[in-house]
Amino acid sequence: MKVIACYKVIPLDDEISIRSDRSVCTDKAELIVSPYDFNAIEAAVKIKESVDGVCVSVLTAGPGADDSKTRKAVLSRGADEMFGVNTGDIQMLDSYASAVMLKAAIEKMGGADLVICGEGSGDMYNQQVGNILGQLMGCAVINGVCGIAAFEDHLVVERKLESGAEEMEIKLPAVISVTSDVNLPRIANFKEIMAAGKKPFTVWSAKELGVSDCSGFEVVSILAPEQTERKNMIFSGEDEETVLKLFNEIRRLV
Amino acid sequence: MKKLKSVWVISDRHESLGELCAGARSLGENTALLGAGEKGSLLGCDTLFYFGDVSSDRRWTDYIDSMIALAMEKRPCLVLTDGGKNARLAAGRIAAAMGTSAISDVSEVEITESGVQIKRLVYGGAAVLTARIKTETAVLCMSAGAFEAQALSAAAEVIEVPYTAPAAEIKCLELKSVEGAKVNLPAAKRVIGVGRGFSNEEDLELARDLAKAIGAEIGCTRPIAEESKWMPRETYIGVSGVMLKPELYFAIGLSGQVQHTVGINQSGTIIAINKDKEAPIFRYADYGIVGDLRKILPQLSGLLKK
Numbered sequence: 001m002k003v004i005a006c007y008k009v010i011p012l013d014d015e016i017s018i019r020s021d022r023s024v025c026t027d028k029a030e031l032i033v034s035p036y037d038f039n040a041i042e043a044a045v046k047i048k049e050s051v052d053g054v055c056v057s058v059l060t061a062g063p064g065a066d067d068s069k070t071r072k073a074v075l076s077r078g079a080d081e082m083f084g085v086n087t088g089d090i091q092m093l094d095s096y097a098s099a100v101m102l103k104a105a106i107e108k109m110g111g112a113d114l115v116i117c118g119e120g121s122g123d124m125y126n127q128q129v130g131n132i133l134g135q136l137m138g139c140a141v142i143n144g145v146c147g148i149a150a151f152e153d154h155l156v157v158e159r160k161l162e163s164g165a166e167e168m169e170i171k172l173p174a175v176i177s178v179t180s181d182v183n184l185p186r187i188a189n190f191k192e193i194m195a196a197g198k199k200p201f202t203v204w205s206a207k208e209l210g211v212s213d214c215s216g217f218e219v220v221s222i223l224a225p226e227q228t229e230r231k232n233m234i235f236s237g238e239d240e241e242t243v244l245k246l247f248n249e250i251r252r253l254v
Numbered sequence: 255m256k257k258l259k260s261v262w263v264i265s266d267r268h269e270s271l272g273e274l275c276a277g278a279r280s281l282g283e284n285t286a287l288l289g290a291g292e293k294g295s296l297l298g299c300d301t302l303f304y305f306g307d308v309s310s311d312r313r314w315t316d317y318i319d320s321m322i323a324l325a326m327e328k329r330p331c332l333v334l335t336d337g338g339k340n341a342r343l344a345a346g347r348i349a350a351a352m353g354t355s356a357i358s359d360v361s362e363v364e365i366t367e368s369g370v371q372i373k374r375l376v377y378g379g380a381a382v383l384t385a386r387i388k389t390e391t392a393v394l395c396m397s398a399g400a401f402e403a404q405a406l407s408a409a410a411e412v413i414e415v416p417y418t419a420p421a422a423e424i425k426c427l428e429l430k431s432v433e434g435a436k437v438n439l440p441a442a443k444r445v446i447g448v449g450r451g452f453s454n455e456e457d458l459e460l461a462r463d464l465a466k467a468i469g470a471e472i473g474c475t476r477p478i479a480e481e482s483k484w485m486p487r488e489t490y491i492g493v494s495g496v497m498l499k500p501e502l503y504f505a506i507g508l509s510g511q512v513q514h515t516v517g518i519n520q521s522g523t524i525i526a527i528n529k530d531k532e533a534p535i536f537r538y539a540d541y542g543i544v545g546d547l548r549k550i551l552p553q554l555s556g557l558l559k560k
Binding site: 013018097123127128134135138139140160174180214215222225228235240242244250254 | 267315342343345346347351355371376378382383385387389422424426427429430487501502513519537538539541558
């Protein structure tokens with residue numbers, strides 16, 4: 001069984017800064033693996049540990065596909081091989097364009113029985129790549145997966161909804177998106193990190209795969225919102241008098 | 255405002271229809287609801303496209319292929335849905351079939367001369383993305399509270415849609431209803447946000463007392479939901495880039511990281527309580543007290559209860 005876990009390389013949110021014109025600066029931010037994608041990788045590796053003959057690849061598409069630090073981070077968590085689509089100058093893909101790139105890579109890789117995506121990326125959090133990818137691949141697709149039991153030709157998954165939970169049987173091939181409570185991603189040890197540097201990897205350019213940016217939207221702006229003017233009336237102290245001061249200011253509001 | 259020719263609403267959750275159908279009416283000349291389940295509750299648009307019953311044999315999600323077939327035939331300008339798991343799945347699949355992306359957690363939609371323009375939070379809430387949809391159809395999962403809900407009226411026409419069996423069958427083995435945390439922070443008029451300043455779980459009772467006194471919902475910051483796990487993940491302010499718009503927001507024991515302060519920027523009045531006078535949250539607050547929340551909260555709740 002061929003299992004592919006998808007991941008996205010994103011800028012670390014703590015190191016994203018806002019310029020004086022309210023635009024967002026990600027240039028100085030370290031590149032990281034989008035946190036929820038570690039759940040997808042862990043889910044894939046758990047399947048490899050429970051079913052015989054499973055091969056796990058990790059796959060990314062975007063401008064950070066050839067970043068070696070994130071490649072080692074994903075390979076140290078138990079995947080066998082890494083693949084990537086480097087989009088070069090194209091910084092922003094929507095979920096559709098990302099899915100189109102991933103699909104092209106999956107075809108080049110010789111297909112997959114199961115593709116696992118994280119719930120959403122840490123930067124855009126649009127939560128749609130898995131749904132769109134599954135539809136494009138024409139196979140079974142489901143999101144919100146919080147439990148997986150894998151068998152030779154099917155999965156039994158638990159799915160969490162707003163009003164309840166469902167247990168579903170899904171025939172492979174399939175694309176599933178997992179929530180962050182599906183598992184607790186492992187932390188790699190020193191030996192695994194060292195070994196990750198020796199694992200095989202392949203990065204194609206988008207051009208080599210014959211795909212281009214087919215995003216359905218055009219970015220007008222990405223700006224930090226203008227700060228609402230506030231009264232900034234701050235008192236200090238824990239005594240009755242101070243609390244009463246605050247109470248007198250807000251009593252008309254409650 | 256310019257209107258689109260046709261706007262569709264899709265949702266498996268009845269509680270979303272008031273807002274989504276009101277939004278559809280404000281944006282479109284013709285509106286249609288794509289519904290399955292109890293027919294009598296499927297109200298709010300000019301036309302109802304009815305797919306059939308929902309049971310354990312045929313789940314709402316089994317109708318997504320039928321919805322796709324209908325969308326391919328009718329080619330609506332805009333499809334609106336909510337942020338539920340099933341709604342997102344339907345949105346993504348319909349969008350993909352039509353060669354575009356579904357866009358999630360949209361807080362504003364505008365019809366401009368050059369098409370549909372949307373706003374949503376990105377980078378964990380630090381910035382607002384404004385984007386124009388270039389494709390023929392826009393598929394949007396709306397944030398709760400993006401439209402003002404209106405009363406639902408019956409559809410003028412009901413059209414029964416034949417069933418398109420899913421190409422890839424997914425069988426439902428079991429259904430469990432769980433007592434989910436039914437919080438709807440974006441729709442709440444009063445919200446209390448709690449952060450790491452609550453150093454032990456028992457202290458959260460103080461926030462609950464205040465919430466009871468003023469009828470507020472409680473949300474929290476990432477450490478409370480994901481590290482100490484004292485509150486459910488659904489109540490975490492910031493993760494899904496949810497914009498809160500309460501009339502009153504209490505920021506208690508939280509420092510005010512940028513991702514948080516953007517998410518609460520549209521609050522009417524912000525009140526902060528934190529023992530660190532340097533905490534950034536005070537810069538974003540209308541009123542505040544520098545001091546120990548364990549001493550301040552009981553007094554404040556006592557006064558507000560009266």
